[in-house]
Amino acid sequence: MGTVAVHGLRKSFGKVQALDGVTLDVPHGSFFVVLGPSGAGKTTTLRAIAGLEKLDAGSVHLDGKDATGDAPADRDLAMVFQSYALYPRLTAYENIASPLRARRRSSSEIAAAVERMSGLLHIERLLQRRPAQMSGGEMQRVALARALVRSPRAFLMDEPLTNLDLKLRVEMRTELTRIHRSLGGTFVYVTNDQVEALSMADYVAVLKEGKVQQVGTPTEVYERPANQWVAGFVGSPPISLLACHAEGDRLVGADGWTLPRPRWTTAEDGRPLMLGLRAEDLSVEKRGDTSLSGELYGLEPLGDRTVVDVRVGTEILKIKARPTVTGTPGERVQVTVDLDRAHLFDAGTGLALSQAGR
Amino acid sequence: MAVSVDKAVSPGPVRDHRPPGRRRRGRGRVVIEVAVLAVLAAVMLFPVLWMIETSIKENRDVYAIPAKFFDFTITLDHFKDVFVASGGGPTTLSGSFLNSVVVAGVSTVLATVLGVPAAWAYSRFSVKAKKDQLFFILSTRFMPPVVVVIPIFLMYRQVGLFDTKLGLILIYTAFNVPFTIWMMKGFVDEVPAEYEDAAMLDGYTRLQAFWKFTLPLLLPGIAATAVFALIFSWNEFVFAIFLTSSDAVRTAPPAIAGLIGGTTVDWGLVAAASIVFALPVLVFSYLVRKHLVAGVTLGAVRR
Numbered sequence: 001m002g003t004v005a006v007h008g009l010r011k012s013f014g015k016v017q018a019l020d021g022v023t024l025d026v027p028h029g030s031f032f033v034v035l036g037p038s039g040a041g042k043t044t045t046l047r048a049i050a051g052l053e054k055l056d057a058g059s060v061h062l063d064g065k066d067a068t069g070d071a072p073a074d075r076d077l078a079m080v081f082q083s084y085a086l087y088p089r090l091t092a093y094e095n096i097a098s099p100l101r102a103r104r105r106s107s108s109e110i111a112a113a114v115e116r117m118s119g120l121l122h123i124e125r126l127l128q129r130r131p132a133q134m135s136g137g138e139m140q141r142v143a144l145a146r147a148l149v150r151s152p153r154a155f156l157m158d159e160p161l162t163n164l165d166l167k168l169r170v171e172m173r174t175e176l177t178r179i180h181r182s183l184g185g186t187f188v189y190v191t192n193d194q195v196e197a198l199s200m201a202d203y204v205a206v207l208k209e210g211k212v213q214q215v216g217t218p219t220e221v222y223e224r225p226a227n228q229w230v231a232g233f234v235g236s237p238p239i240s241l242l243a244c245h246a247e248g249d250r251l252v253g254a255d256g257w258t259l260p261r262p263r264w265t266t267a268e269d270g271r272p273l274m275l276g277l278r279a280e281d282l283s284v285e286k287r288g289d290t291s292l293s294g295e296l297y298g299l300e301p302l303g304d305r306t307v308v309d310v311r312v313g314t315e316i317l318k319i320k321a322r323p324t325v326t327g328t329p330g331e332r333v334q335v336t337v338d339l340d341r342a343h344l345f346d347a348g349t350g351l352a353l354s355q356a357g358r
Numbered sequence: 359m360a361v362s363v364d365k366a367v368s369p370g371p372v373r374d375h376r377p378p379g380r381r382r383r384g385r386g387r388v389v390i391e392v393a394v395l396a397v398l399a400a401v402m403l404f405p406v407l408w409m410i411e412t413s414i415k416e417n418r419d420v421y422a423i424p425a426k427f428f429d430f431t432i433t434l435d436h437f438k439d440v441f442v443a444s445g446g447g448p449t450t451l452s453g454s455f456l457n458s459v460v461v462a463g464v465s466t467v468l469a470t471v472l473g474v475p476a477a478w479a480y481s482r483f484s485v486k487a488k489k490d491q492l493f494f495i496l497s498t499r500f501m502p503p504v505v506v507v508i509p510i511f512l513m514y515r516q517v518g519l520f521d522t523k524l525g526l527i528l529i530y531t532a533f534n535v536p537f538t539i540w541m542m543k544g545f546v547d548e549v550p551a552e553y554e555d556a557a558m559l560d561g562y563t564r565l566q567a568f569w570k571f572t573l574p575l576l577l578p579g580i581a582a583t584a585v586f587a588l589i590f591s592w593n594e595f596v597f598a599i600f601l602t603s604s605d606a607v608r609t610a611p612p613a614i615a616g617l618i619g620g621t622t623v624d625w626g627l628v629a630a631a632s633i634v635f636a637l638p639v640l641v642f643s644y645l646v647r648k649h650l651v652a653g654v655t656l657g658a659v660r661r
Contacts, residue, residue, distance in 0.1 A: 047555075050559060052558070072558040072559050073558055073563060078559060079555075081552050081555070083552055087553060088553075089574055098557070101560075102560045102566075
């Protein structure tokens with residue numbers, strides 16, 4: 001078994017409220033990603049699970065048992081640190097062996113386990129090196145091996161890929177998913193990279209300023225963001241948000257544009273709303289009835305696609321288009337909107353409207 | 359921590375981009391600099407040179423007028439006199455040296471054993487009013503020994519610590535612990551706390567994590583700190599002369615000072631004793647010089 005549950009975690013550092021009532025339920029065997037910008041309390045949450053942080057309030061349950069006061073060593077967890085925290089005076093072999101040595105396993109058992117791990121992570125040739133003689137990517141693999149060498153209740157990973165270059169990061173993303181599948185086990189993975197979260201997670205918990213904004217599968221978080229902030233944080237290019245309100249069967253924008261009112265929204269007339277449109281739900285190429293007219297603002301060619309910026313009134317829409325799209329800034333363009341996939345948020349509370357109706 | 363001492367102190371390749379005309383002027387400046395520094399060095403080192411010369415001159419050369427700089431016969435009799443009494447057997451001076459070794463050594467060990475864990479705790483844990491506590495600890499060093507020596511003398515006499523080696527050891531430890539805490543806290547701050555976090559998740563207790571993973575990384579700092587503590591205890595004079603009265607307890611500094619002041623002063627013996635007294639500190643500092651440099655730079659640089 002390997003379930004991790006935290007309830008009502010609160011922790012302040014001086015005047016900063018790092019955790020403000022964080023509650024999470026990590027099911028056994030899942031790849032659970034905690035996503036949020038820096039300062040959201042992700043690392044503090046992870047350290048609280050590990051027992052490295054003294055909490056002001058809240059509880060940590062491991063496998064259903066209260067472990068709030070347990071020492072880190074008694075929690076049967078493994079952790080990969082953002083800085084890797086490899087012991088500088090020990091070789092890679094000894095680093096990986098450390099959790100087993102701490103638990104007084106026999107040296108033959110240790111040798112077998114280290115060999116198995118170094119095979120899994122392709123680090124056989126690094127075993128006699130010290131951390132100072134390794135590259136960032138190599139240290140990262142050794143740190144991973146040190147965590148994976150045991151079969152603990154859960155693996156905690158604190159932004160393990162952040163310090164790698166982009167190519168390695170993409171590679172390790174695939175590899176971590178592969179390792180999770182082959183080893184099983186519960187992974188609690190902290191990151192500020194929404195691509196990592198969406199591509200690797202079984203479940204994503206989005207954190208902001210010490211509060212959980214939404215928990216769900218990557219699809220749920222992307223397709224049905226609970227609030228305006230989650231919608232803006234998840235997705236690249238970011239979702240475009242337009243101020244508007246409902247008037248009869250129309251949505252009327254602050255800048256005077258109108259669109260048919262989506263059937264599913266129940267907002268009363270005149271209530272200030274935010275219309276959220278993802279870049280892939282907008283088009284400058286298709287022609288349709290539901291469209292906004294604007295002025296071409298700029299093109300960002302990204303190779304496989306081009307992001308087109310269109311200014312509607314004072315706001316900028318980001319639109320995914322084919323790489324062949326052309327245009328000159330300033331020219332008028334019609335932007336076709338897929339209203340079935342649009343999001344509406346209450347402008348005051350930021351909460352999503354009528355999720356259930358979709 | 360991985361930065362080697364050589365790398366840390368090497369100035370790196372120096373490139374001279376100045377035009378030739380100005381460079382020549384620069385060379386002239388270098389000559390003047392070297393000359394000035396040489397004169398200064400000669401002036402500064404003259405007492406040391408003279409001490410060395412005096413210690414190996416025969417007595418008639420020591421008192422010769424005009425003073426002899428080069429043409430004297432070399433003798434090691436004074437060094438023998440430091441340790442061997444005229445009738446055979448050890449001198450009281452050699453006993454004083456032994457006292458110094460015991461007092462300085464034990465007090466340094468005690469200060470390190472007490473100060474290093476305290477520094478670790480101040481670095482790693484959130485302690486109530488940490489800054490105030492640290493300031494209080496440091497403030498015990500503000501007082502010059504000579505100010506507190508009288509009350510301590512009275513207290514020592516009451517509790518029977520006057521004229522004991524234990525008394526000196528305790529007072530030196532008390533003076534060195536604050537210094538050790540402050541200096542070591544800088545070193546502990548430099549070692550990432552994550553090593554200990556990782557070790558605790560590996561399955562070690564907090565103390566084991568400190569002992570097995572942090573302490574080895576602190577050894578250069580501990581060596582540097584201990585050398586400073588040792589030098590303080592070894593050189594200390596005020597407490598030593600006030601808190602001891604018998605030759606059996608007296609340490610070397612007051613014992614050497616006591617050689618001066620009779621009707622005739624055996625300057626050869628004074629010089630030889632001074633050299634013997636200075637040597638251990640020099641040798642020890644030389645042995646740990648790498649650590650001293652690494653210690654000073656590592657402790658000073660904030661990340």
